[in-house]
Amino acid sequence: MLDNMPRGTIVIEDIEVGMVRSLRKVVTDADIEMFAQVTTDHNPVHLDDDYAQDTIFAGRIAHGMLTAGLISAVIGEQLPGHGTVYMGQTLKFLAPVRPGDMVLAEVEVTAIDYARRRVTMETRCLVDGKKVLTGEATVLAPSGKFD
Template sequence: MLDNLPRGTICIEDIEMGMSRALQKVVTDQDIEMFAQISTDHNPVHLDDDYARDTIFEGRIAHGMLTAGLISAVIGEQLPGHGTVYLGQSLRFLAPVRPGDLVHAEVTVTDIDPAKRRVRMDCLCSVDGKKVLVGEATVLAPSRKFD
């Protein structure tokens, strides 16, 4: 279940420095299994309790890109929202996300180039206030001029 702000679009003409949007989602076993099917990443650290117990994580973890996908959801649904085109994304994974964790994903505008419709945003995912993923995204924002 996602706990979101309203979805939609914020056009480049209305984006402001420091603007931020976020969502929260509990990562479930089903999410991890579906991501494994879609991505074809069946690494047992994600899917096999016995295997994962003997790793540095001492238990199963979600795919890092599943967590990163929550950043994509904020960008594609809220800020800038519908019509946004991803141009680039950097990610650093700081800690594991486990089945049952409530992930808070947030993006914050750090740079705007209105002439090129480019927006750069800091990206953060956290669990219980602890950063699990940080990064930066660059996107092409929608514009009312092209509606």
């Protein structure tokens, strides 16, 4: 299930500090398996129930970068949206995401350099209101000027 805001682009001229965009997605077993295939990260903590039971997580967890990818989706599809270029991202993983968890991925504009078209955003993912990932992204936003 994916529940998100309308897709598109907010050009640098229309971005303001405090803007927030988000999406919600249930992380499924299929998502975890596809992520493992695409990235070749087959760590059994993500894929093997028996193995994962004996870890500190006491069960399977999603890849951290799968969760972080939801932040990328918000940035690339909503704020700023299409045409955005990622320049950097910090991540702190605070808690595991498990198959079946509903993740809320949010980005919030914290600073704007209009002359350089750079936008800094606080990024976070939550499960049941608890932060599971935090960080900061810097992006190059598209412009509406065609001069």
